[in-house]
Amino acid sequence: MTIIRHQPEKQAPPDAFSKGRTPTFEESAKESLANSQLRRNLGKATQTIRRKRAVAVAEMPDWEELREAGRALKSRTLRHLDDYLVQLEESVTRAGGQVHWARDAEEANRIIGGIAKSHDAKEVVKVKSIATDETKLNEYLEGEGIAAYETDLAELIIQLAGETSSHILVPAIHKNRSEIRELFMRELGVEDLSDEPPDLANAARLYLRKKFLSAKVGISGANFAVAETGTVCVVESEGNGRMCTTLPPVLVTLMGIEKVIPAWQDYEVFMQLLPRSSTAERMNPYTSFWTGSSQGSGDGPEEFHLVLLDNGRTDVLADEIGRQSLNCIRCSACLNVCPVYERTGGHAYNSVYPGPIGAILTPQLVGIGQSGPDSLPYASSLCGACYEVCPVKINIPQVLIHLRGKIVRHKQDEGGLMGKLDPENVAMQAMGRIFSNRKLYEGAQKAAHIGQWPLAKNGTIHRLPGKLAGWTEARDLKPVPEQTFRDWWKTRGKGSPSNGSSGDGAS
Amino acid sequence: MSAAREEILRRVRRSTRDVPGAEHPDDVPVERGYRKTDDTPRPEIVERFAERTAEYKAKVSRLSEADLPGAIRDALEACGVKGLVVPPGLPEAWVPDGVKVLRDGPGAQLTNDELDRSDGVLTGCALGIAQTGTIVLDAGEAQGRRALTLLPDYHLCVVREEQVVGLVPEAFAVLRDTVVGERRAVTFISGPSATSDIELNRVEGVHGPRTLEVLIVG
Numbered sequence: 001m002t003i004i005r006h007q008p009e010k011q012a013p014p015d016a017f018s019k020g021r022t023p024t025f026e027e028s029a030k031e032s033l034a035n036s037q038l039r040r041n042l043g044k045a046t047q048t049i050r051r052k053r054a055v056a057v058a059e060m061p062d063w064e065e066l067r068e069a070g071r072a073l074k075s076r077t078l079r080h081l082d083d084y085l086v087q088l089e090e091s092v093t094r095a096g097g098q099v100h101w102a103r104d105a106e107e108a109n110r111i112i113g114g115i116a117k118s119h120d121a122k123e124v125v126k127v128k129s130i131a132t133d134e135t136k137l138n139e140y141l142e143g144e145g146i147a148a149y150e151t152d153l154a155e156l157i158i159q160l161a162g163e164t165s166s167h168i169l170v171p172a173i174h175k176n177r178s179e180i181r182e183l184f185m186r187e188l189g190v191e192d193l194s195d196e197p198p199d200l201a202n203a204a205r206l207y208l209r210k211k212f213l214s215a216k217v218g219i220s221g222a223n224f225a226v227a228e229t230g231t232v233c234v235v236e237s238e239g240n241g242r243m244c245t246t247l248p249p250v251l252v253t254l255m256g257i258e259k260v261i262p263a264w265q266d267y268e269v270f271m272q273l274l275p276r277s278s279t280a281e282r283m284n285p286y287t288s289f290w291t292g293s294s295q296g297s298g299d300g301p302e303e304f305h306l307v308l309l310d311n312g313r314t315d316v317l318a319d320e321i322g323r324q325s326l327n328c329i330r331c332s333a334c335l336n337v338c339p340v341y342e343r344t345g346g347h348a349y350n351s352v353y354p355g356p357i358g359a360i361l362t363p364q365l366v367g368i369g370q371s372g373p374d375s376l377p378y379a380s381s382l383c384g385a386c387y388e389v390c391p392v393k394i395n396i397p398q399v400l401i402h403l404r405g406k407i408v409r410h411k412q413d414e415g416g417l418m419g420k421l422d423p424e425n426v427a428m429q430a431m432g433r434i435f436s437n438r439k440l441y442e443g444a445q446k447a448a449h450i451g452q453w454p455l456a457k458n459g460t461i462h463r464l465p466g467k468l469a470g471w472t473e474a475r476d477l478k479p480v481p482e483q484t485f486r487d488w489w490k491t492r493g494k495g496s497p498s499n500g501s502s503g504d505g506a507s
Numbered sequence: 508m509s510a511a512r513e514e515i516l517r518r519v520r521r522s523t524r525d526v527p528g529a530e531h532p533d534d535v536p537v538e539r540g541y542r543k544t545d546d547t548p549r550p551e552i553v554e555r556f557a558e559r560t561a562e563y564k565a566k567v568s569r570l571s572e573a574d575l576p577g578a579i580r581d582a583l584e585a586c587g588v589k590g591l592v593v594p595p596g597l598p599e600a601w602v603p604d605g606v607k608v609l610r611d612g613p614g615a616q617l618t619n620d621e622l623d624r625s626d627g628v629l630t631g632c633a634l635g636i637a638q639t640g641t642i643v644l645d646a647g648e649a650q651g652r653r654a655l656t657l658l659p660d661y662h663l664c665v666v667r668e669e670q671v672v673g674l675v676p677e678a679f680a681v682l683r684d685t686v687v688g689e690r691r692a693v694t695f696i697s698g699p700s701a702t703s704d705i706e707l708n709r710v711e712g713v714h715g716p717r718t719l720e721v722l723i724v725g
Contacts (some may be wrong), residue, residue, distance in 0.1 A: 004675075045707050077537035079526045101511040113566045153713060154704035170704055177705055197705040201713050208714065213619050229687055239657065239700035239715025246653045247619060257515065262532065264683055268676035269541070277641075279703070282559065283639035283675075286715060287655075287695035291686060298616050299652035299692055310515045318522035337541050385596075426686035 013164060016351040016362050016380045017105065017134050022372035025379040026474065028348040038174050042166075043344045044318070047338045052280035053333060053389070060276070069269045071393040074327035077262060078317060084227040084260045085308065091230030097304040104311050105135035111307055112137060112219065112252050113144045119250055121146060121217040125208075127234065127244040128152040129221025130168065130330060131254045131309055133352040134365075148219070149211050151240035153204050158186040166346035166354065168332040174345055208240065218248035218301070222255035223329070224270055225306070228263040231291045232306065235274060235284050245288050251301035256309050258317075258326040270329060273391035277331035312365035321402045325360050327392040334386035334396060340379050349376060356386035360399040368403075368410050377403040378421020423467040442486065449480045545638070545673025552637045556671045557723055559640030563698020564711050565719040575724055576600055579629065579663065582720055586661050592617065592628040594651025601629060601665070611651055622654055627661030628716075633685070635671040635723075636678045639697060642666065642721065643678060646691045653692055662699075662716040668725035 016022055032038060057063050077084055089099045102108035108131075116124055124141065126132065126148050138148040138159075150159040154172035158165060160183055163173030172180070181195040188204050222239065225232045232253055234241040245251055261270065267289075275284045293304040316322055335341045335355030346354030350372055351362040359380060363373040377400045386396040408428075411419045419425065434440045455461045461477040463469060471477070545552060553569075561567040570578050580603035583591065593602060595612040601610060609625055611617045619624075631649030632642050642664055644650045649665075656662050672678050685691050700715030711717060 024597075041706070048707050065538070069537060069539050069541060072535065072537040076532055076537060079523060079530070079535055080532040081517050081523065083532060085516065085519070101509055101515050103514055104513050107511060151714070152704070153702045170707065172704055173707075180705055192716050196714075197710045200705055201702055201710045205713055209623070212714070213623060231686055236715035238702045240713070242653065242657050242694065243714055246657060254698070257519070264686055265676075265679060269539075270678040271679075272541075272675050281697070283636075283641045283695060283697040285563070285697050285699065289686070289695075291690040293693070295690070297652070297691075298613065298647075299646050299654075303567040308515070310518065314515065314518035314522045317519065320525055361614070383509040495543040 015164060016366050016370075016373045018136065020387055021370070022350040022391075024371055024375035025344075025348055025350075026375060028350055029344045029379070032344045032348045037176070039343065041174055041176055042342060045167075045170065046404070049280055049336045053277065053336065056276040056280045060272070064267055066272050067391055067393055070273050070329075070391055073261060073266050073269060074392050075324075077260060078258065078323055078326055081257065081260070081317065084262060085257060087227040088225055088230060088260050088306075089308075092232075092292055092304075092306050093230075095230045096295040097230065097292040097306055098230060100305060100307045102309045105309075105482070108135045108254060108307055108309050108311070108438045109137050109140040111305075112254065113141055113146065115250065115252050115305055116141065116146050116217050119216050121172065121215070121250075123147045123149060123211065123215055124153075124217045124219050125149050125151050125211050125215040125244050125248065127221070127236065127241040128155050128171075130165075130352050131180075131221050131256055132219065133165065135254070149215075151208050151210070151211070151244060152236075152239070153201060153238060153240075155383065156204055156208070157183065158183075164347065164358065165352065167335060168346075168354065168357075174347070183283055201470045211246050212240075212243040214227065215248045217250045217252065218244035220244050220251065220253045222253050222259055222306075223256060224259055224261050224267065226262070226264050226266070227289055229259050231264060231289050232310065233267070233289045235271075235278075235286060235287050237279065237285045239286055242286050242288050245290060246300050249301055250303045250305075251304045252307065254307045254309055256311075257313050258328075261289075274329055276330055277329075277333040277391040291380065312367070314428070315367065316361070316364040319364065319402075322360070322364050322399055323363060324394050325357070325399055326396050328357050328361065329392055331391055333389040333391065337385040337389050339381060339383060339385070344379075349379070351376070356380065356396045357394070360394075360396055360403060363403060363407070363495075368406055369414060374407050374410075377401075377407065424470065427467070430478055445480055445484055445486075451478050452490060453478070521642075530626045541676070542674055543676045545677070547666075547673060552673045553668050553671050553725065556635050556637035556640065556666075559637065560635070560698070560721055561640075561643070563640055563719075564701075565640075565698050567721045567723065569723045569725065571621055572724055575665065575722065576603065578722055579603060579665075582663055582722070583629075586627060586718065586720075588627040588661060590625040590627075590652050592622060592625045592655050592659055594628075594630055594649055596648035597629065597631065598649070611655055614615065616652075617655075619654060619658060622658035625659045627663060628655050628659040629665075630656060631665050631667075632670060632682055633693075634678055635666045636673075636675060636716065637671055638674045641678075641695050641697045643682065644694045644696065645682060645685045646693075647685065653694060656694070656696075657715055660716055661718045661720070662696075663720045663722070664696075665722050665724060668723060671723075 102113045141148045158171040166175040177195040223235045294300045341355040353361045359376040456479040464472045589605045592609045633645035634643045699719040702713045
């Protein structure tokens, strides 16, 4: 097998964290839904993980107690985040590390790029970090003449393909083995490669081993960092995380400020919740915990930098209902149970954070008032499955509804007269008046019953006319029935059977 | 201190104005109602450790102290290990004759290239966790620094029965002194390196040792 030198050069398409407008969820979902290959891959993947997760969780008699402890620990941390961040800084510094603070993505990228340049690094190795996807670090480094190599197999696949992640945990879930084989043969210059997963994994091993051994700088995210001790943790499967955090003489870790946890003991909670919720394993293959720099022990990087990133997180923190979104430990259990995600996949969300958690996190992080992110809280049937599986008990449906309210109010406040005359706004205001007055409601039912006959086909309305068409774009409507519940209630006990005779009695 | 630091802390304080000023972090209740210790009889805990470690596709054997040197020799032979990495503090009796020993220690560290070219590594461990089938290394005696168990393609690990704990919280309690006192790095290993990134098919062996073998000594 021959391997030629590869330079990552393809740019990922823009998302909510890039500059400029992104499409709405509805617009992107149409594309995703039309891709039958994608839907097959996603269906298989989400169903498999969902089933396995249920088994892994059922094995734990104290799962609910662990969830509650996880939620409570996150709540304690977020309510006193300033104390914990200062404590973390002290602990890391005491252990020989350097702490940097970044208000936004640009500042984080500048800090990391500066560290790489100070070591004359032309190449850096990276282990999967959504925070660096959020800050678009790879593009920034490329502009500075530094090649960033993703080392997680799935991240490598999508980097080579010039695509973006479609799933927090398995970012290349939308690609099948023959697509990956073609990609590796083309981009890594590998000849005679089969499409068997072990062969594909081995091609990545050979290609990346050289990078691990030669890189001067490693870049990682962090799953958790302990304020008490300064101990940072990376949870992974392949060993690329161990490579990146152990071998290069310089390690830079970028973490969102919400990833701090109070004490070493608290790992006993999160290290039980995360693997079972995420990969449905009792424990993931590799977890690395390190405290500061090597300080002469010869074990691990001589230089350790921890970059603490805000980038909108303090805005999320300010919202007392939205705050719980920062509990997220990025397990992706909510993605796998979501009926919307299962069908559209991650790309429709146009964000590094897809699925139900992305639908609440993205608009809060980037701020309300942009059509793309603002469409995300509506990408849900509010079925509540995400809340049930969340290991840190984020009430996602509650936050979704809260955000819908904020978005509507924002449109009313910011939109001026146009906002107030927005057809949806006018329609909802009218509905509000009708639903709160019995006479108006009954009258509207009668009018609808008469007016709907040209629209209903086989007991369903697929398309409403004019300005109302928006409502039926993504859903069917049941027509007003022959006999409404109110009609039936008035006539009950007057000769007709008490349980009603028509099948569609309840409306 | 940097302007960014001050601004982020100011933003955090502004965003948590709803939290009463007199509230201390410990005032936020955290119910730890989950299991902390496993009172299952010891033999069952060790057996569970053996079973669950094996479920991750690690090779697992149980044997007596007297049989250990022979078992190590056989295991290394079966995997064709010629150049063996040996961490500081490893009992001399464990190292079989006939292999080329690559000794690592303070002042005489093997380079990453030497580790990469070796055939395997033999270590002890800090502890084992039965609940999850996990081996824990803490860079202590008979384990060495992290790169030693990362670059060689074969890892043979000796676990003594008394090192096995029942539950995850027991492990973090045992490790506390190492981390708080000595700031040593800790690595959890549950089976060999693996990926499920391609169509969710599990493949053993991506970047870490592709073969993990565990000898449980009782």
